[in-house]
Amino acid sequence: MNIGIFTDCYYPQINGVVTSVMILRDELVKRGHKVTIITVKVPGHQDEEEDIIRIPSLPFARWKEFRVAVPLFARAYRRVKKLDLDVIHTHTEFSIGLFGKYMARALSIPVLHTYHTMYEDYTHYVLNFKPGKRVVKKLIIRGSKVYVKKFNALIAPSAKTKEALERYGVKNRIFVLPTGINIQNFQRTSPDHPRIQEIRRQLGLTPENRVILSLGRVSEEKNVQLTLRQFAFLQKTHPHVRLVVVGDGPYREKLVQLHRELGLEDVVRFTGSVPWEEVSYYYSMADLFVSASSTETQGLTILEAMASRLPVVVFEDENIRDVVVHGLSGHLFQDGEGLLKALGSALDNQEFTSHMADNAYAIVQSMSKEHFGESALQIYKTLIDEYASRNTCTLEE
Missing domain, CATH: 3.40.50.2000 (Glycogen Phosphorylase B;)
Incomplete structure (x- = not known):
């Protein structure tokens, strides 16, 4: 053909x-x-x-x-x-x-x-x-x-x-x-991998820092601004957690300004665009993936995170229906308060969160x-x- x-x-x-x-x-x-x-x-x-x-x-x-x-x-x-x-x-x-x-x-x-x-x-x-x-x-x-x-x-x-x-x-x-999903491209890499260690050094991350990852095009409708605002509250109870925002787009400058207004300069990292072949390392480096967007037609980055066995916290939307099931394959939220609660729960219950990541990996195999x-x-x-x-x-x- x-x-x-x-x-x-x-x-x-x-x-x-x-x-x-x-x-x-x-x-x-x-x-x-x-x-x-x-x-x-x-x-x-x-x-x-x-x-x-x-x-x-x-x-x-x-x-x-x-x-x-x-x-x-x-x-x-x-x-x-x-x-x-x-x-x-x-x-x-x-x-x-x-x-x-x-x-x-x-x-x-x-x-x-x-x-x-x-x-x-x-x-x-x-x-x-x-x-x-x-x-x-x-x-x-x-x-x-x-x-x-x-x-x-x-x-x-x-x-x-x-x-x-x-x-x-x-x-x-x-x-x-x-x-x-090219599942093989997103196999989780060991945290001791030299490239992951190098990325963490470049981002100023210490061994005790746990990482929440936001990855994708940086535009207003992706709602990273909600993640930033709730992350400011999360810092009060989880001071060793860091937020890494990977990607670029028309809303990046406003997000950088917002994170300064919120006093998050020391705990939020903006990487800009990264080469496609590097993306899997960022998934593997992180402890948690977050997406507050309600405008996705499918949510490819969510599926990529799941394929990387990275626990996901995502906005409850029809596009991820039957893929991210709350409490089974990830955490869902509907507003800022729900996002803060979901992030705290995922960080505080590591064994349960890891079990959900395993379930998510099994689900994404069919895709x-x-x-x-x-x-x-x-x-x-x-x-x-x-x-x-x-x-x-x-x-x-």
Whole structure:
């Protein structure tokens, strides 16, 4: 099978969409299929892999870490046309996604789309007052419904996303397919490993310091600010605990300012972005993982932490339903008071917390990258067969 994956986000960027696309590509190639990534050029980056078509791009408005393609697709059109694709899979609603839709029509092949982002949770980037946000939210819902209308099928990373799309009035067939985890990449490393010891030294951590880890894109909707505020209270009863915030994004400066206002300069560390190959060391270094975000479509970092046997404390949301079960595979909370209580309980009951981490590891085993790749492949085959069948019937008529 010859597959074209169209995405605005790809390596060297690091986020959930990039992780999903890279795992999907690797699994499809492993099964003997040809995969071409069509994405944007990133200044200063040179691909080592083949089968990547990059289109000139510009920074995207207020999200400077994201880029959108310059609308000059003639050369890319010719290159994609020569690929003789069987199916196109888009992972963005912006420039490259629109190009993917166009190419599917031009080549008369099926096209499907993974809906990674719940944009209604991001209205504060457009307008930050309630009446305006309601208007923007309605426009986003209507725009999402219109955008996906012509796709042969949609993939939702979670039941939460599927239910939201159905609430929007989307009529497309929707497959629920969570991104798989490369479980081997997140095997817990010994705390005596030289790289982990080096990271702890760089962060100024002593042997008696226990570490709470927040890892992911640093943006307002990830709600790291709630974690910081509750961590200030936690310090009164657990002075040897340290909070490490790994990642970068548009809200980082405000978080740094907030942690100074809270007097947390000596107990909170901001690392910024770290190389992808280093991420597993940060999971292994930590004693506890925390996520206060309520806007995830799947929560990949939560699953990665679970695969690392790292105990998790996460906001109770539909996206982790049946994965993080309170008291069985992690701690759940609904507000700041609940977060503080969950953190204290996890730190004070190490044996029970370790048992929950073992249960979480067992649960995440069923969410392998192999299952992800095989399921995506079956969806492609179904769409290609249906598309060919419809075209055959049309010709016969």
